[in-house]
Amino acid sequence: MAEGRGSERHARLDAGQPRLGAAHRHRHAGRAAGDAGRPWAGHPGQLARGGGRRRAAQQVRAWLVLVRREGAGRLCRCHAPVGRGAGRRVFVIRIERDDLSRADVVALVALHVAAARENSPPEQVFALDASGLREPAVALWTAWDGGELLGMGALKELDPRHGEIKSMRTAPVHQRKGVARLMLDHLIVEARGRGYRRLSLETGGNAAFAPARAMYEAAGFTPAEPFAGYTDRAFSRYYTLAL
Numbered sequence: 001m002a003e004g005r006g007s008e009r010h011a012r013l014d015a016g017q018p019r020l021g022a023a024h025r026h027r028h029a030g031r032a033a034g035d036a037g038r039p040w041a042g043h044p045g046q047l048a049r050g051g052g053r054r055r056a057a058q059q060v061r062a063w064l065v066l067v068r069r070e071g072a073g074r075l076c077r078c079h080a081p082v083g084r085g086a087g088r089r090v091f092v093i094r095i096e097r098d099d100l101s102r103a104d105v106v107a108l109v110a111l112h113v114a115a116a117r118e119n120s121p122p123e124q125v126f127a128l129d130a131s132g133l134r135e136p137a138v139a140l141w142t143a144w145d146g147g148e149l150l151g152m153g154a155l156k157e158l159d160p161r162h163g164e165i166k167s168m169r170t171a172p173v174h175q176r177k178g179v180a181r182l183m184l185d186h187l188i189v190e191a192r193g194r195g196y197r198r199l200s201l202e203t204g205g206n207a208a209f210a211p212a213r214a215m216y217e218a219a220g221f222t223p224a225e226p227f228a229g230y231t232d233r234a235f236s237r238y239y240t241l242a243l
Contacts, residue, residue, distance in 0.1 A: 093150065093179070095186050098142040100130055104149045105142055109133060112152075112169040119208035124235045126202055128154070128167055140167065141186060143179055150174045153183040155190060158200075158228050163191045165201040168212070180212075184219055192243050200227050200240040213237060 098105055109130050116127035133140050137157045143150040151170035155163050165187060170179045191199050201216065203209050221239035230236060 092145060093182060094144045095141055095183065096144070098140045098152070100133060100140065102149075105140075105152065106130055108149060108152055108169055108171060109167065111172075112167060115169075116204075119206065120204055121235055124204075124232055126230075126236075128156075133167060138166065139190075141183065141190075143183055150177075151179040151183055153180075153187050155187055155194075157194075160195065161197040162228075163194070163196045163199050164228060165199060181215060181219070184215065188219070188241070188243070196243055198240055198242055200224060200238065202226075202230055202236050202238055205235050205237045209237070213239075 100106055100109070109128075113125075113127045113129050116125050128138065132138065133154060135156075138154055140152060140154045142152045149171055151174065152167055153165070153169075154167040156166050158164055165184070168180060168183065170177075188199065199221075201221070203212050203216070216239050219241070221241045224238045224240035226233065226236070226238055227240070230238065
């Protein structure tokens with residue numbers, strides 16, 4: 001089941017340009033592809049505000065395209081507000097495929113499953129545990145700031161043209177900093193790279209999952225009918241995105 005907390009619309013994301021002075025960023029943006037291995041910086045877009053949110057999403061997608069083409073090691077800077085009027089701390093976020101070999105990742109998976117059970121009827125808990133995330137059809141990614149785990153998200157292949165978003169969860173101390181939206185953008189780009197024509201997801205219909213539903217709707221997902229064996233219409237809500 002998709003994450004029930006932290007629509008995380010209050011982040012600023014810098015991606016898609018090499019680290020340069022403000023006066024030179026736009027002039028040299030085209031050199032980003034050759035700037036392998038360096039932290040990314042650029043003109044920030046603010047997710048909480050209309051035009052800036054679109055600009056930031058475009059920058060993130062451009063960065064993720066380069067990740068797919070040139071391999072992992074690219075970094076994306078996420079500027080997150082800390083408190084009110086306290087300025088912004090800079091998170092250098094790394095997204096990578098995960099094999100669930102690290103204890104903190106396994107613990108976050110357990111937290112995700114526990115939260116789904118706490119906020120859902122017993123028969124409507126579809127969150128994957130660690131064994132489910134190790135299934136061949138499922139791929140898990142985690143987001144990191146140095147050695148600190150920020151969040152996770154997964155793709156499940158339903159068929160060669162259809163994928164499902166699974167296991168969207170942000171570490172509690174990093175909620176509402178843009179981590180979930182960054183992960184969602186990563187999964188969308190990954191799905192397109194695999195040749196999927198559609199992404200779908202199931203999430204809860206109660207208040208606990210309202211932030212997650214808002215995030216998916218903001219990303220372009222629209223309400224849909226049950227899919228891939230789901231049948232419940234009383235509690236579950238279904239979304240889909242044409243790619």
